[in-house]
Amino acid sequence: MKYTILIADDEPEIMELLQLYLENDYSILQAKDGIEALELVQKETIDLAILDIMMPGLDGRSLLKKIRETRTFPVLFLSAKSQYHDKILGLGLGADDYMSKPFNPLEVVARVQALLRRVYNFDAADTSSSQSSICKVGELKLDRMRCSLSYGEEPISLTSTEYKIIDLLMQEPGRVFTRKKIYESVWDDYYVHEDSAIMMHISNLREKIERDPKQPVYIKTIRGLGYKIEAPREE
Missing domain, CATH: 3.40.50.2300 (Response regulator)
Structure with missing residues (x-):
């Protein structure tokens, strides 16, 4: 085809x-x-x-x-x-x-x-033994078999690039992913100081999953390094 x-x-x-x-x-x-x-x-x-x-x-x-x-x-x-x-x-x-x-x-x-x-190549993603097909971080649930994200019971529409970024981050909550790692994993290309694309897709994701995108509680920026995702702390 x-x-x-x-x-x-x-x-x-x-x-x-x-x-x-x-x-x-x-x-x-x-x-x-x-x-x-x-x-x-x-x-x-x-x-x-x-x-x-x-x-x-x-x-x-x-x-x-x-x-x-x-x-x-x-x-x-x-x-x-x-x-x-x-x-x-x-x-x-x-x-x-x-x-x-x-x-x-x-x-x-x-x-x-x-x-x-x-x-x-979503169908070729490794959803076997080492990776669960369902990833959860706080209220976020990523179904890797269906390539879908939801916040509680509400589905969130993602572009293909946004999906790949959130998939990467949610596989290891708390881990800091460098910009180089994100770019080479998501864009499948060598990283050549391409910060703008990553920054804009992260910003788009925050608009979709954060209550206040200017004060994110899920996707955190680690200054000088990259990004990580973690469940928000309960007050």
């Missing part, structure tokens, strides 16, 4: 280039603007999307917000904007990865492969 990739970009040359490099291994859907892309999301089964940020009709950021209302497939942003704050904003909206134009198409292929491997 081939994975289906949606490419949304208002530059025909970009879409043709990406299709050329991806079509041998994946089924490709193309959209020339955000509105057409949203229509495809609503009627097709999509496994990954590559979205341009600056598109007519519905820009990439607005499109991603609408996608995240109902879908959790990984999203790779492409943008002519390379400023740091644009990357932070894109990741903060729920994108899984971000690349600036101009780009090397071979790097796009590598990023796509890494995202798909990370997201759709």
Whole structure:
């Protein structure tokens, strides 16, 4: 079975280039603007999307917000904007990865492969003897067989990257995971001082599981090292 990739970009040359490099291994859907892309999301089964940020009709950021209302497939942003704050904003909206134009198409292929491997290898996760399929930390319960998180009885919707981070942290509550360890475990790539992506996904997780994200009681920052998760202390 081939994975289906949606490419949304208002530059025909970009879409043709990406299709050329991806079509041998994946089924490709193309959209020339955000509105057409949203229509495809609503009627097709999509496994990954590559979205341009600056598109007519519905820009990439607005499109991603609408996608995240109902879908959790990984999203790779492409943008002519390379400023740091644009990357932070894109990741903060729920994108899984971000690349600036101009780009090397071979790097796009590598990023796509890494995202798909990370997201759709859940079935290959080790849920046997050494790891329980259920992880609990306070009111949080992670079901690794179903790849789902709940707070008490309330299900929490996660993106694929958020799931991988919370899964890693909840396997060993109290352990401090360095940024390097988190990045290499979740992104399946060598760590090259990529703090912004980790920071934004942690921030997104706190928005979903903490009563007050500015004063987190579950996911703690260990200054200069990384992050850990622990059950809140009873008062």
